[in-house]
Every structure is written in C-alpha cells, then in structure tokens.
Amino acid sequence: MNLKYLMTITAAAAVIPAMGFAQDAPAPGFDEIGPYIMTTLLFLVGGFLVFWMAAGFAMLEAGLVRSKNVTMQLTKNISLFSIAAIMYWLIGFNLMYPGDFNGWFAPNFVPTTLEPVGVSAADVDLGYASVGSDFFFQLMFVAATASIVSGALAERIKLWPFLIFVVVLTGIMYPISGSWQWGGGWLSEAGFSDFAGSTIVHSVGGWAALAGAIVLGPRLGKYKDGQVHPMPGSNLALATLGTFILWLGWFGFNGGSQLAAGTVGDISDVSRIFANTNMAAASGAVAALILTQILYKKVDLTMVLNGALAGLVSITAEPLAPTLFGALWIGAIGGIIVVFTVPMLDKMKIDDVVGAIPVHLFAGIWGTIAVVFYNADTSIVTQVTGIIAYGVFTFVGALIVWFILKAVMGLRPSEEDEMNGLDTSELGMEAYPDFTKG
Amino acid sequence: MNLKYLMTITAAAAVIPAMGFAQDAPAPGFDEIGPYIMTTLLFLVGGFLVFWMAAGFAMLEAGLVRSKNVTMQLTKNISLFSIAAIMYWLIGFNLMYPGDFNGWFAPNFVPTTLEPVGVSAADVDLGYASVGSDFFFQLMFVAATASIVSGALAERIKLWPFLIFVVVLTGIMYPISGSWQWGGGWLSEAGFSDFAGSTIVHSVGGWAALAGAIVLGPRLGKYKDGQVHPMPGSNLALATLGTFILWLGWFGFNGGSQLAAGTVGDISDVSRIFANTNMAAASGAVAALILTQILYKKVDLTMVLNGALAGLVSITAEPLAPTLFGALWIGAIGGIIVVFTVPMLDKMKIDDVVGAIPVHLFAGIWGTIAVVFYNADTSIVTQVTGIIAYGVFTFVGALIVWFILKAVMGLRPSEEDEMNGLDTSELGMEAYPDFTKG
Amino acid sequence: MNLKYLMTITAAAAVIPAMGFAQDAPAPGFDEIGPYIMTTLLFLVGGFLVFWMAAGFAMLEAGLVRSKNVTMQLTKNISLFSIAAIMYWLIGFNLMYPGDFNGWFAPNFVPTTLEPVGVSAADVDLGYASVGSDFFFQLMFVAATASIVSGALAERIKLWPFLIFVVVLTGIMYPISGSWQWGGGWLSEAGFSDFAGSTIVHSVGGWAALAGAIVLGPRLGKYKDGQVHPMPGSNLALATLGTFILWLGWFGFNGGSQLAAGTVGDISDVSRIFANTNMAAASGAVAALILTQILYKKVDLTMVLNGALAGLVSITAEPLAPTLFGALWIGAIGGIIVVFTVPMLDKMKIDDVVGAIPVHLFAGIWGTIAVVFYNADTSIVTQVTGIIAYGVFTFVGALIVWFILKAVMGLRPSEEDEMNGLDTSELGMEAYPDFTKG
Amino acid sequence: MKLIIAAIKPFKLEEVREALTAIGVRGMMVTEIKGFGSQSGHTEIYRGAEYAVNFVPKVKLEIVVSAAMADQVVSTIQTTAKTDKIGDGKIFVLDVESAVRVRTGETNDDAL
Amino acid sequence: MKLIIAAIKPFKLEEVREALTAIGVRGMMVTEIKGFGSQSGHTEIYRGAEYAVNFVPKVKLEIVVSAAMADQVVSTIQTTAKTDKIGDGKIFVLDVESAVRVRTGETNDDAL
Amino acid sequence: MKLIIAAIKPFKLEEVREALTAIGVRGMMVTEIKGFGSQSGHTEIYRGAEYAVNFVPKVKLEIVVSAAMADQVVSTIQTTAKTDKIGDGKIFVLDVESAVRVRTGETNDDAL
Ligand SMILES: Nc1ncnc2c1ncn2[C@@H]1O[C@H](COP(=O)(O)OP(=O)(O)O)[C@@H](O)[C@H]1O
Ligand SMILES: Nc1ncnc2c1ncn2[C@@H]1O[C@H](COP(=O)(O)OP(=O)(O)O)[C@@H](O)[C@H]1O
C-alpha cells in the first residue's frame, strides 16, 4: 500500500488536533485493504472454478468409459474429491506450505485452521489473502491430481484400493513433492519454475497414473493376439461437456495462480493469463483436429478433446510470460503430442482409458520445458531437474503403494466381474438401467 | 465507511480554500464506495452461482427419474424457476423484506423496483449493496425451494397443478415465512439463527414436498404387497452432474449470505464459509460412502450424492462459526441421516423419488439444531421454536393447497398414463426418442 | 478517476514539503486504480461466463440433433470455438476495434498484442480495463455468433466446409460489421443502439445461418410430399442443460457489456442488467409454456427452452434501461415470436434444426426495435437502419461464401451418408456406441 | 416343443411374467420392439408440426415350452395381457424341433 | 400362416413399411439388431487404433401373414429393401401353427 | 434350412461369433434381450431397499443355416458359450421353409 499517502493524511491530520488517527486502525482505508480483498476474491473465484474441474473430470471419464462402468467411474470421482478435501485439511495443507520446510519429512502433521471469524485487518497479512481462501484454492489442486489417476485406471480397478491410493496421494505424496516448489522448498530455491503446476499437479497425477496402469495391466481384451481392440467411450456428449468444464475451470487454475489481484499489474497479468490459457486450449484442439484429419482421413473427436486439454496443460507451467502467439504454438505442440502418444501407449500395451497420461504427463513435461522460451529467469537444466525429481519421487512412490495394495487387497475384480462391468458386479447399480445396451 | 477519515479530508479541505471539496460528492473515494461495490459484486457472483443450482436440481432429478418421465421433469424444473422469478418480483420480494413487517399478513402487494440507472453514491445505502443485486440474489433462493418439491413428487404429478402450487409457494408462502427471520420478523427478534437457510429455504421446501407426497401417494407399483419396488434412476451421470452443480452453487448460496464483502473481516468470513461449505459436502459424501458399504456391502452412488447434498444442507444454517473440523462432523451427520431416513420413508410408504425430504428437510432440521454448537448467541429452544414454526406453517399451508388442487383439478394422471410415462401421455415428447428402452 | 481530488492531495502535499508526491506515481491509491481493477475483473468474470455459453450451445445442439449426428455436432462446436479464438486474435480484434476506423475495409491486419507483464498504472488507461481482459471478453462474443450457425445447419453439412465458413465469419465478417457500432463506426455515429448485441451478435449469427439453410436445403425427408416430418432431438436432458448454461452465461454477456464496474452507478447498473436479463429469460419461457399449451393442448419443452433463449436475445439490445416489468414483456414477446416462427420456417421449407433463426434472428430484430421503448436517445429509424445494414451485409456476404464453398468443395454428404448419420459416415465414431438406437 | 411369440404392451410385462411363472413357465426371452398395427398412426406435435406415429413401443416375449403346455401358456398370456384396448397385441405359436441347455447339454423338454 | 423374418438396412425401414401397408400388411414387429454377414468387417480408427467392425446395425422385421400372402410380402420386401449394395439383408419364411389376438381372442387369420 | 435361436451370456458373444465363423457360418442376427430363467431372481439393493432382479441381460443369436450344418452349429455354440454356471443359456432349432437374399434375389441355401 501507499505509505507516503498515509503520511500525507496523517500530516494533514496533525494540523487539526483531536482527530486521533490511531483510532482509525480498526478501519484502514482501501489502499491498505484493497489488495487483500481483491486477492482473496481471486482465490475464491479461482477456487470455485477449479472445484468445477472435479465435475469436468467426472463427466469426461464417465463419457469415455463403457456404459457398464459408468456408475463406478462417477462413484470414484465424487469420492476422490471428497477424500482429497478431507486429507488435505487433515495433513496435506500444512505439510505442503510450511514456508520454511523443504518437504522431505513432515515435522508436524497438523490439520488446517483458519483465521478467526471477523478477523481484523491488523491480524492478517494485508500483502496476501485470507488463509481460508488460500486453503480453499490450494485444496482444489490436489483433487485435480487425484482425478487424473482415476481416468487412466478406469474400468478395471476396484473401488476401495483406488480410494486408499487417493488417501496416500492427496494426504502425503502430493503435499510433500508440492512443498519442494510451492512450499518454498529446494526446487524453488534451485530456480525451478512451474507457475500453475504443469509438473507439480498434472505430471504428478500422470506419473501416479502411469505407475498404476503398469501394475494394474490393461483391460481384458484390450490387447489381444498382438492387436489393439478399442473400447469406444459410451457417451461423447458427456466427454465433450467434461472438456468444456475443464477448460472453464482452467481459467481459475492458471489465473488464480497469479496469487495477487489488487494492483494494476496483477489484475492485468491475470487477464493475460486468461487470454493465454484460452489460446493454448484452442490451438491444442485445432492441432489435433487437423492432425487426425491428415493421419486418419477422419477427425477424431476424442483426440480433439484431449488436444484442448493438452494445450491447457502445456501452458500451465507459464501462462503469463508468453505472447498470445507463444501460447498458440506451445498449446499446439501439446495437441500434437497427444495425437502421437495415445497410440504409442497402446503399442506399449499401457492401457490409459481416457488419455490421461498423454494429456497430463507428456504435455505437462512439454509445458515445463517450454517455460524457458519466454521466461528468461529459467534454465532448461533446472526445469529438467524438477521434471525428473517429481517423476522419480512420484512414479517410484506410486509403484510402491500400488504394489502394496495389490499384495494386501488385490486391485482387480474377477475376470467375469470385469467382463460384466463394475457397475453391476461391484456396485449392483447401472448408470443407464432403462436403456438397452448393445 | 470510515467517518473520521472523511472529517480529516473535509477538514484538510478547509485548510486549503478554493478546493471545493463539496463538488467531490458525485465521486467519493473507494473508502466510501469500496464496500458497496464489493458487496454488490458478492451478490452478483453469489447470485449467478445460486442460479446455477436450478440447473443442478434439473439434472439431478432428470437423472433420478425413469426415462419415461424425463421430459416432464425437465419441463417442471425450467418452468418452476421461471415462475418463481416472476412471482418473486410481482409480490414475493416486497412481501418478504419489508424490514419492519413481521409477515403475518401482507399490507401491500407491490412489485419490485430497482434503483434508477446510473444511481449516484449519494442515493444508495453505501453500507450495503444495490437493490438490483440483492433482489437478484434473494430471488434465486426461492427458486431453490420450489425445486426441492419437484424432485420429491416426480413421475406422478401432472404439470399444471404442480406449477400452480409453485405460484403459491414462491409468491406467498415462502416470502411470508421468510420474512419472520430474514425480513426482520418475530423469529429474528426471538434470536433464531439460520445463516443461509437450512430451515428457511431447505426445510421449507422439504415440508412442502412432504405434504405433497402424502396427498399425492406413491408411484404405481412402488409399494406392492408389502414390498418396496425400487425404480432406479435412468441416468446416474446426469444425477452426479447435478450434484456437482449444486455443490458449486452452494458456495454462492452460503458465501453470499455473508451479505458483505468490503472489509477484511467480511471477505475473510466469506472465505471461511467457502472452506466450511466444501468440507461439509465432502464429509457428507464420505459418510454415505462408508456407511452404505458397511450396511449393504456395496457403495450406493445415489446415497453418496444425497450424502454430499445433505452435508451441504446441514452446514447451511451456520457455515461461518464452525471450525473445519466442525464442518466435517456436522456434514458427516447429515450424510448419515440420509442413509438411514431414505429407507425409513419407504417403510412409511412415503414415496420421495430423489430423496429430497431426507436431504432438505431432515438434514435441514439437523443443521438448524447444530447451530448451537458453534454459535454462542443461539439457544436450542429458539432454534427448535423456529424449526416448529416453519414446519407447522409450511406443512399445514401446503397440505391445504394440495388438497384444494386435488379437489379442483386433480393431481395425478390416469393409471395407464402414469404407467406409460408422463412424457408420452402428458407431453407427447420423449426425452430420449432414439434409444431403445428396456 | 477523480481529478479535483488528486489536486487536493497535491495541494496538501505542497503545504508539507519533502513529501515528494511525484514518487507516488508507481503506486497510486485505490481511488485511481480501483475502477480499472473492478472493470478488468468484470471482463474476466463476464468473459468466463460467456465462454461457458460455448458449452451451452454444444449441449443444446447435441441434444436437439438425432443420435446419429451427435458426435459431428460436438466436433463442430468445440472446433468452431477454437477457430474463432484463433481468428479473432489473428485479425478479428484489431479489425473490429480500431477506434477511429469505420470498418468498411481493413487497413492493417495485425494480430492482437496485450500489455506487458506487470504493466504499471502509468501505462494503462485507468479509465477502462486491461487489454487482455477486454480481448478475452470480446473474443467470446464472436464465438457465440459462430455457434448459432452450427445449430441451424446441423445433421447435413460436412465438417470442413462448415469450419471454413467459421474462419471467414469470425475473422472477417463479424469484425467488420461489428466495427460499425462497437468499433465506433458509422452506425454508432448514426445513433444506433445495441447494448450487448441482439443485432451485432445474435442477428448476425442468425442471418449467416439463414443464408446457409437456404443454400444447403433441408435434411433428407424433412419435407416429404408436402408434409413436415419432425426429427425429434435425441436427448432433451442435454438440450435443457444447454439452455441453463446459456442462461447463466448471459449474465456475463449482458452484464459485462456495461464495460465498467468501478463506480456505484456502474456496479448498480450491472445489477440492474442481471435482474432484467433473468426476468426476460423467465418470461420468455413462461410465454412459450402457456402458448404451446393453448395452441397444441400440450406443453412443448423444446419450445420452452427456445422461449427462454428468445427472451434473453430480446433483452440483449437494451438490458439496462427497462424496468423489471419492461424486461418481462419484452422477453415474453420474444418467447411468443419463437412459438409462431418455428413452424413458419417449416412451412417455408427452411430447415433450422435447433430453432436458431427464430431465437437469434427474429427475437434479435425484435429486441433491437424494443430498445426505443425504454431508451429515449434512440429512434426507430436508426434502429431499423442498423438492423437492415447488418442483415444485408451478413446475409449477402454469407450467401456468397456459402455458394463458393458449395461450388468448390460441396456442402453436403451423399444421401446414404446422411441417412446413416454423419457420425459413422464422416467421422466413423458414434456418440453413444453402447446403446441400441431405434 | 412350441415357440410362443407374443407382442404385448410394455406395462403388462411384469403381470404376464408373474402369471406365467405361476403356471410353471421357467424361462423366456424378452425384447423391446417397435410395434406396427391397427393401433399405430395416432398423431403427435413436435415444435408445431403434426406427424403420425407409425410405431408404438411393445414388448416381445419368446417362450419355448413343451407341446403339452402351449395352449395353457397362450391363454394365460391372452387373459393377462388383455386391456380390451386396441394394441393389446398378438400371440403366435411355432413348432420347435429341438432344444439344448448350454450349461448341461440336456436336450429338448429337459432343457426347458 | 407364415412368419416372415427379414433383416434390412435401417434407413430402408420406412420405405418397406409403406410398401407393405400398400399390399395390405396390417402389422409387424420391428427390432434393432446387430447384423453379422458378408458386409461386416470393414475397419474403423478409434484414437489411432484400427479395428474391425464385425457387426453392422440392421433392422429386423417379423411379420405374420396368411400363407396366401407370404410370397407377395417376401417379394415386396425384397424389391423395396434392395440397394444392390452388399448388406441389403435376408428374408426367411417359417411356418406358424396358430395366432391369437390378445384383445379379442380371435384366432389364426382373423387375428392378423 | 434351420433357424437356430440361442440365448447366451453377453460377454460370450465375441467368442461364439469367432467359433461360428471358423466353422463357416457366414451370417447371423444379434439382439440384446432380457432373459428370464433359473438364473433370475437374485436380489439387489437400491437406496436401502432390497428387490429381486427378475431379468438378466442376455444376447440372442438367430442363425439360419442349411439343415446339414445345424447340428454342428448347435454343438459349437453349446461348447463355446458354456461356463458351467447357471444362466449359460439355451439353444432352439426351428425349421425354415425358404430364404431370400435381398441384394440378389438368390433363394434358400444360396441366400445364406
Ligand atoms: N401381422 C403381424 N405380425 C407380427 N406382429 C404383429 C402383427 N400384427 C400386429 N402385430 C403386433 O401386435 C401389436 C398389436 O397389434 P395391433 O393391431 O396394433 O392391435 P390389436 O392386436 O389390438 O389389433 C402390434 O404393435 C405389433 O407389434
Ligand atoms: N445366415 C444368416 N442367418 C441370419 N441372418 C443373416 C444370415 N446371413 C445374413 N444375415 C443377416 O443379413 C444381413 C445382411 O447380410 P450380408 O451377408 O451382410 O449382406 P448380403 O445379404 O447382401 O449378402 C446381416 O447383417 C445379418 O443381419
């Protein structure tokens, strides 16, 4: 805030005695509290937009699985969000944002507490935002990470082992690795840059999904006698809706990550981020549109949807610095990556039902590298260091957890149960009971 | 706004003549108008979020009815919102917010008028917000009340009697009882506390639905030879989408009810409300998730959805005061209530198609009672008084209206029409005509 | 910002030396930057709401086409938005907002560039908003225009010719005609008034759609042996969802068009606009509800949905000036227009799959005329002049483009391809592969 | 053995199934069909345009029973599915040469 | 009486129905089926993976007519459903022992 | 010619189709049906209420083959669709009087 300005008034005040400026403390002017209010608002609006992404993941995944596994996919999505919300409060938030702490081990597992009701300006950090809004905003990010995993492992993993993995991922793994950078840990000190989380959120989700997909194996019949047997999604309208929801939520995801909105510079930067985010999504979609037409002589809607999302993931590591043209080509490459890596994974017999690994992991890596093109303060070396650090920690960590879960309780339903679909076999409830499936 | 500060400037002004501070009146500084602008913004953003809940109810209900009644359910939902919007303008708003008036009778039925275009700061209450934003925000609440009724009575009530009930509920019943508390009526004087409307909005909707369900009777074949015959919802993806939409809208529902956002304390309180609201929904969902697994050995997605909503309703009466842990257990109990009361209603042969009564009425009562745990200024006695007052007034009032409608025009279609579904029999239009139902 | 007030302080500063006000430049107070921040925020929030309308159009159209053309409709919708985003950046924005330039020809085709990162208050127009937010907001409008066309021409136009038309419409046609009014061109000088674009956005989309529908001809079998053969939409739940999404987005569409939110008058006007917009939608829906009941003895949900949208389009040309009652009757007439013109188009053998022409063109014309009832500064003559100017330019321009496309690459698939549905014949991908269609 | 094919009104399915179980029918195949017959041809309005509905939803039952049971099954269906309104449906009887139960390989009457 | 079972291309349904009505067929049962035959086996691409489509959507007609009418019905279907492209479909004729109209109890030819 | 009607478990469809192709069956009609039989009647819980599931999803195959091939087709289906669990399904054989290929007008065995 504008100190000199305050002085003016105080000085002026001095002229007229008995005006006791001190008493004013309880009600400081907007120059002092404006930025706090605006940034808190940014977190609240950004936060509910990112919350909305949970619905986006749910619809995208429900649309891309077969009708016999839709109820299960919906159950996983709403449950994982709810569990993430609780775990992040219970230990995650304070594990991730200790400020000082570098995240290698958790000194104190303490649940999150917010500022008191009706807190006064004197008792908050007027340079930032309310703890409540910050917690609300950050919480949505960890949920996104977990959603990424559910999509990749769809149609073949039992409910409970998956949810237990979510507990570990959202309560411990994500917060620890997140603290390296956003908690002010060693990577941030090393100069790593990941504005809104191409690596910290998306690649981490992708790594956990990759580990799971490997341990779990493909859906029955997906790869038979050396051939890929596609299992088309049951509802592309839902899948498209989900993509639009994610696109919308991403404005909050990237825009809110400016972490400030109370100055001309900050709010203008948020605008820049909105514009760039939109451009990257659009170019990712168009890239996939054109590329699938060229490669397959037919446009593949599911690839266009993945392309838009890949564009979004690609720009997430640096949505501020690039020009609109920069956002365009960075996003477009994200879309291209998806079109080529989706079939590649199939060749490797890694079964990723919704394309989560190409979209979030591969495009996430690309986006993290692309930072160096527009952000002069970054170096390819530190970027790659970060990518590797998150990859090794999350992939290995996830592998271990998946193996333990497999040993202890098993990950997959019986063959017949999987064939009949998890909805009837595990939940005894169809998503579309009135409709004749064929 | 900060009076002393104004004095300062004025005084300072006095020192330097010819600066004509008076002329400044048309353009006061942000210290004066900032809170008004922020609170108005809170109402606008909160308002469009609560508007979104109308879509949430529509999707939730469309997903939980059988495919042969989906068009009807959608028609009821968009119509009831539209009617509520008109009735609340026509008489509701001024009936509910007379300030002084205690709502027992309506002295003047006058439509709502807003402030003039480009109103000047001098002509508004700078301590609150624009009438337009306030009206917009409040209007969305009455629509929510009506939506609750449509879900409970689905699949067996004719369109027009239902819509006429909506006219009475949104134009007269809700505004009158609402004025007791939010209009500054006798209950608010008595010290009743219902922050965002667990009772005033949700229980009221639930009471009206209960009265309707009793007068209407169950769907044909629901309770045959002493057995409950479930009629599974036709589209759980829509039902889940609807739940996510409602969850999102609830941030506006509870957050906007802070009714102020222009000070550090207020915006921080809104943040607290957002965080608590999210926590209660999450814990409600998790409670239902675990409980259905224990009780039925299988997770019931529809219960998890209801659980999340029950968590939201439970925290609505006091989303500010509780700690995050408080929100967690209050919401969890809401989720538990739903799991136990849904089958209970079936045992009583009260047919509630979407679980609206457990979610909005029972959890609403719980939430209103739970206020006493974190809000020292409340007493269980006044809370119960309020619950009973709203219950008696709404339930009896609704019973009377339902009986009159039944006598005058009949509530139910013919048996064969109901069997064939209201979509073809009443509207001549299927929701999913291309698909083979089975 | 408030000049006199600045003087005060400066003067006051003069009294107490050594306070060096000059140095303050980098950090001006909220009285100076508040309006800029609030208006930028208005554009960002309004912008993401209008973005959301793209999803609304996609769902509405996917719900109103037959199941065999859903994948294609979804592909068109996400692609057209992405293309619009790129074209508007590439040339559209600077073609439309040259300020001085009247848009008859484009002197310079230059891509959009935003202000630098962390721009300082001194380098922006504190009286308006950030370029980034402005661009983001305006961009969403052109996308809406293109969405209107896709709905009308659904189920029978090939993907690529449609997308090429979108390139021309969003890159050249819309920006040129838009500049006449919003770019400060001849129509604005002539006193034409179209607050948020009943004509500039909606009618323009409608004219382009009409031209396309004429050149393209109706779907096979739609008009056989002098009879209309309805082809019911495959998913009315999606269509209803789409309508709710559009309704929500419209608050940003009209509210954001106030182009200012940093004063009491502006934010109160935005509130007024929100309330009026909601009222017009509600009355449009109710009008269609009652009218279809009277005309056909049965309520037609698709008409109610169109009615709500027509109400929204009708109020878009002047959402600020009318009273709530004004919004009510203006919107209601919009709803009535739709109910009568949908069958009228069928009689003229113009096949508009989703009712885009009645909703956006006819109601758009009505809304533009209705301006004169509440806005004293407008005249019916200039309003009609504008309507005609946009009609002639867009309809003729579109006709030419459609004819060229038809000649060069053909617009329609083969008869059998159209019969089998574009999903399988053009894209080789069904939207609902698991379900038995009948 | 005989194959009995019946087209009935969907909302009668449950009742008919119960009646058949009561007389000892132990299995059947049920298919949603579009029926065309005298009932067809009523008109609907969609977005202001009248059109004839040529097909009405029906349920088709296919039941294989021993020749001895056939008549009883037919009359049971006929009496239960009856609403005396047009569109009640039809019952057809065809001869079946042989039957096999997949699980056990049992044949003919033992397979039913 | 005869039961005529025909599998045809979905987009031919309306045309065939009209042609049959024209020659006096007063009822039929229509079912959406997945057809397997010589036409099957073309390949599609989904997310970059080629796969063979083994089943193509067809519509199955089941029509019971008096023995006398059978041949005419068969030839009408055959000529109307014909597109000379592979996958046009098949027509089969089976013998029906008896028929009953649910509503009236009329039997055999009177039931049709 | 014979019409072979088989009701099998849905997840066995692909396997059975392959087995039949292997022995030279060149076409069939596949329909999703609701099956009722000894397997039926297990209970589910929906929103806390137990209910009996009377119908289980099955797939119905209809295959017309030359009389000579019939037995082989039946035994192939029986062996392939077998899981030894209740609900494996049934196979019925009916006589077909005549067949026509729509595209060419070929009749009987040539039509298959
Ligand atoms: N000739 C027929 N062949 C096959 N199915 C028929 C025939 N006639 C009628 N059906 C079936 O029976 C149903 C009822 O027949 P319809 O003539 O409409 O009523 P009703 O049997 O009361 O005269 C029809 O919808 C159709 O499914
Ligand atoms: N042997 C058969 N038994 C039953 N239905 C058959 C048989 N052969 C073909 N069909 C049906 O006829 C349809 C068309 O047959 P197909 O061999 O693909 O083309 P065509 O009849 O032109 O040779 C198939 O999709 C299938 O539904």
Ligand SMILES: Nc1ncnc2c1ncn2[C@@H]1O[C@H](COP(=O)(O)OP(=O)(O)O)[C@@H](O)[C@H]1O
């Ligand atoms: N009498 C019958 N007529 C027609 N279809 C039958 C008959 N009995 C059984 N089916 C079909 O066969 C399926 C399996 O029969 P079911 O009795 O459940 O098991 P199983 O064949 O192992 O004894 C049933 O779901 C039904 O579709």
